Amino acid sequence: MTEPAAIEHAKKEPRADDDWHRPAVGFALAGAVVAVLVIGVVDLPRAAAALPDIARHAMEIALPQWGQNEVVSEIVYGSRGWDTFGETFLLLAAVVSVVTLTRSPEARTEYIGESTAGRQEQAEIDPQGGGGDGDEQEARQAEEQEEQEEGEDVAPNADDLPLGTRAPERAAGMSVVVRVAARIAAVPLIVAGFYLCLLGYTPGGGFPGGAVILGVALLLYTAFGHQAVGRAVRPSVVEPIELLGAMVIIAVGLFGLLFKDSMFANFLTLAVPGTIRAGGTNQLFSGAELIEVATGLAIATFSLLGMKHDWAPDEDGDGADDGDAEADGDGGDSDGQGAQP
Amino acid sequence: VIVANYVAAAVLFSLGLLTVLTRRNLIKIILGLSLMESSTYLLMVSMAYRRGSTAPVLTTPPDGKSSSDLVHGNVADPVLQNFCLTAIVIGVAVTAVFLSAAVRVAQHYRSVDAADMTALKG
Numbered sequence: 001m002t003e004p005a006a007i008e009h010a011k012k013e014p015r016a017d018d019d020w021h022r023p024a025v026g027f028a029l030a031g032a033v034v035a036v037l038v039i040g041v042v043d044l045p046r047a048a049a050a051l052p053d054i055a056r057h058a059m060e061i062a063l064p065q066w067g068q069n070e071v072v073s074e075i076v077y078g079s080r081g082w083d084t085f086g087e088t089f090l091l092l093a094a095v096v097s098v099v100t101l102t103r104s105p106e107a108r109t110e111y112i113g114e115s116t117a118g119r120q121e122q123a124e125i126d127p128q129g130g131g132g133d134g135d136e137q138e139a140r141q142a143e144e145q146e147e148q149e150e151g152e153d154v155a156p157n158a159d160d161l162p163l164g165t166r167a168p169e170r171a172a173g174m175s176v177v178v179r180v181a182a183r184i185a186a187v188p189l190i191v192a193g194f195y196l197c198l199l200g201y202t203p204g205g206g207f208p209g210g211a212v213i214l215g216v217a218l219l220l221y222t223a224f225g226h227q228a229v230g231r232a233v234r235p236s237v238v239e240p241i242e243l244l245g246a247m248v249i250i251a252v253g254l255f256g257l258l259f260k261d262s263m264f265a266n267f268l269t270l271a272v273p274g275t276i277r278a279g280g281t282n283q284l285f286s287g288a289e290l291i292e293v294a295t296g297l298a299i300a301t302f303s304l305l306g307m308k309h310d311w312a313p314d315e316d317g318d319g320a321d322d323g324d325a326e327a328d329g330d331g332g333d334s335d336g337q338g339a340q341p
Numbered sequence: 342v343i344v345a346n347y348v349a350a351a352v353l354f355s356l357g358l359l360t361v362l363t364r365r366n367l368i369k370i371i372l373g374l375s376l377m378e379s380s381t382y383l384l385m386v387s388m389a390y391r392r393g394s395t396a397p398v399l400t401t402p403p404d405g406k407s408s409s410d411l412v413h414g415n416v417a418d419p420v421l422q423n424f425c426l427t428a429i430v431i432g433v434a435v436t437a438v439f440l441s442a443a444v445r446v447a448q449h450y451r452s453v454d455a456a457d458m459t460a461l462k463g
Contacts, residue, residue: 026362033358059411059416074419080420091430098434
């Protein structure tokens with residue numbers, strides 16, 4: 001290759017075509033859809049229309065049946081509890097999909113633990129641990145050594161260094177100003193997240209609360225880098241918590257069926273409206289939803305952020321021009337190599 | 342008038358659809374899907390609006406009224422607010438699925454052009 005390395009590297013970026021694709025068909029279809037939609041929406045109830053019966057019904061039962069001041073929360077966790085249950089498990093399904101899609105084919109991060117399980121199985125089959133010929137052993141040792149070296153490459157935590165140390169700020173974390181500010185801001189934000197859920201005056205309670213908690217995790221990720229957050233937001237920590245939230249939701253539904261003959265019916269005694277325990281099972285559901293949303297979205301986001309560079313191997317050298325040639329590549333075993341110049 | 346919001350939602354939805362139809366870059370297709378998603382939030386929140394209404398909250402009734410007055414009073418539609426609330430969280434999760442699939446596709450095909458994804462072509 002006579003080209004400078006940078007040009008060659010740029011050629012290996014994923015191919016993206018920015019041309020319009022059949023613009024006439026696209027504009028015609030989108031135009032037809034907008035025409036149909038506009039005809040539809042101008043007939044929708046306007047700002048002067050009466051509330052639908054279902055909304056008025058929810059307003060009427062919120063206080064007597066649920067002891068809940070916040071009608072939106074009553075609908076989310078009371079009247080439409082079964083529907084919210086379905087949506088929660090849709091969220092869980094989406095999280096499972098993201099985890100499945102983003103996990104590495106090789107067990108570098110031990111996200112699922114295939115390599116640990118494989119090692120145990122290997123030890124059972126072959127207690128001597130010899131396994132394979134010399135070449136294979138050599139390759140395995142080299143791989144392990146490489147993994148260790150990768151681990152040693154980790155820079156020390158900038159916050160452990162004494163102040164005034166003359167060293168470049170690490171790219172993983174942001175400057176000391178941002179780190180201090182993030183530390184201060186994180187505490188009231190976490191409190192705000194739980195407050196939104198606990199007092200139940202917020203529409204939805206656990207949904208916005210969980211989103212705020214995820215926001216705190218992302219703030220800390222931005223300020224401190226993945227190493228600092230990775231210690232807390234670990235799959236082995238977050239996933240059990242998420243499933244615990246899911247189990248609480250199932251339990252709330254089943255207890256309602258058991259005691260009140262209907263899924264998600266309120267089986268708790270009603271507290272004074274406006275207090276923390278107000279709303280019967282609404283608060284329980286809302287708290288479980290806080291856990292579910294915060295951890296579920298955290299798993300999805302951090303799985304996406306932590307995706308490895310599993311580029312398909314470059315078979316013919318100039319993969320940028322020919323997408324089909326790589327179509328049958330293994331997709332897994334050339335970690336980061338393809339992207340190097 | 343609130344109909345302008347409805348029409349804006351319809352136009353946003355169609356813009357998203359146009360992106361999905363005429364662009365082959367996977368990231369842009371995902372942006373288009375997100376736009377379609379957002380347009381439904383706008384439509385639902387706009388439909389929940391009632392002229393001169395208050396929030397559907399049964400605390401602190403205004404001077405001289407009781408909570409039962411609020412129950413029959415002029416409030417925004419709580420059911421549609423609830424739809425919007427849950428839809429946002431699901432939308433984030435679904436976008437995460439799209440994006441992780443797009444990253445995997447880009448790594449596998451070395452392309453984010455939908456025309457290059459030919460493995461399932463009959």
